[in-house]
Amino acid sequence: MVLAALTLGSGGIVAFSQNIIYSTVALLGCFLGIAGLYVQLSADFLAAVQILVYVGGTLTLILFAVMLTSRIEDIRTSNTAMGRATAFGIVSVVLLLLGKVAAMTNWPAQDRPQMPATAKLGHAFLSEYLLPFEIGSIVLLGAMIGAVVLARRAVKRDWEKH
Amino acid sequence: MHVSLVHYLTVAAVLFGLGLFTVMTRRNAVGILLGVELILNAAALNFVAFEHFVAGGVSGQVFTVFIIILAASEAAIALAIVLQVYRGFRSIFSDQLTDLKN
Numbered sequence A: 001m002v003l004a005a006l007t008l009g010s011g012g013i014v015a016f017s018q019n020i021i022y023s024t025v026a027l028l029g030c031f032l033g034i035a036g037l038y039v040q041l042s043a044d045f046l047a048a049v050q051i052l053v054y055v056g057g058t059l060t061l062i063l064f065a066v067m068l069t070s071r072i073e074d075i076r077t078s079n080t081a082m083g084r085a086t087a088f089g090i091v092s093v094v095l096l097l098l099g100k101v102a103a104m105t106n107w108p109a110q111d112r113p114q115m116p117a118t119a120k121l122g123h124a125f126l127s128e129y130l131l132p133f134e135i136g137s138i139v140l141l142g143a144m145i146g147a148v149v150l151a152r153r154a155v156k157r158d159w160e161k162h
Numbered sequence B: 001m002h003v004s005l006v007h008y009l010t011v012a013a014v015l016f017g018l019g020l021f022t023v024m025t026r027r028n029a030v031g032i033l034l035g036v037e038l039i040l041n042a043a044a045l046n047f048v049a050f051e052h053f054v055a056g057g058v059s060g061q062v063f064t065v066f067i068i069i070l071a072a073s074e075a076a077i078a079l080a081i082v083l084q085v086y087r088g089f090r091s092i093f094s095d096q097l098t099d100l101k102n
Helices: A002-016 A020-040 A044-069 A084-104 A118-126 A130-151 B005-025 B029-055 B059-089
Strands: none
Touching: A002 A020, A002 B005, A002 B029, A020 A044, A020 B005, A020 B029, A044 A118, A044 B029, A044 B059, A084 B005, A118 A130, A118 B059, A130 B059, B005 B029, B029 B059
């Protein structure tokens, strides 16, 4: 309950804050809340990965990009919303549809005891899902090289020289 | 209070809605990326919830790990592109980036 409130409250700040830095920091609370929800769903390894990769990696990267690109002095105007009413309408329609599906469908849900899943996850990755796992590692390597090549400073432009 | 599958689905759906709203209203390219992260997290939460309550096993968690892998590489590539665009245009507002060539 608390975790859901943390997740959704931070998500609300991310969506509605006018300041992009507040949004980025609020994303931290959102990721932490989701990690807590993973623990409740007996996905302990995923919770650790969520904190390590998202909070430690992705969020730091996004913060760097925010600091490097937005001019700090006019940061409040850097974020003006366009078509809030339209977006709100579309989102409410989508949410109504999702809520209807979730409520009407008779899920064959059953309560399971919480148990650690890390060992089973490791076995699944090294037997049944071995090929996707290796492809995932190649994707990561390609993304890393691609990011370095893209972000490299090829030509110095005029305004960069001073 | 007894927490069931529908509660997790509700949280994930609202999170997805917030992410969609962020993607649609932001002009800042980094802001749009924040919305995409919210949407991906909502999908991952749904995977784990369904695995815990309905499917059993660990296949849902395997898929979530792949979502996290792809989200990380997507963020790295997108931010590299954003930096490069900012270098060329001095702006990352999606409505000002209308030139394809200089």
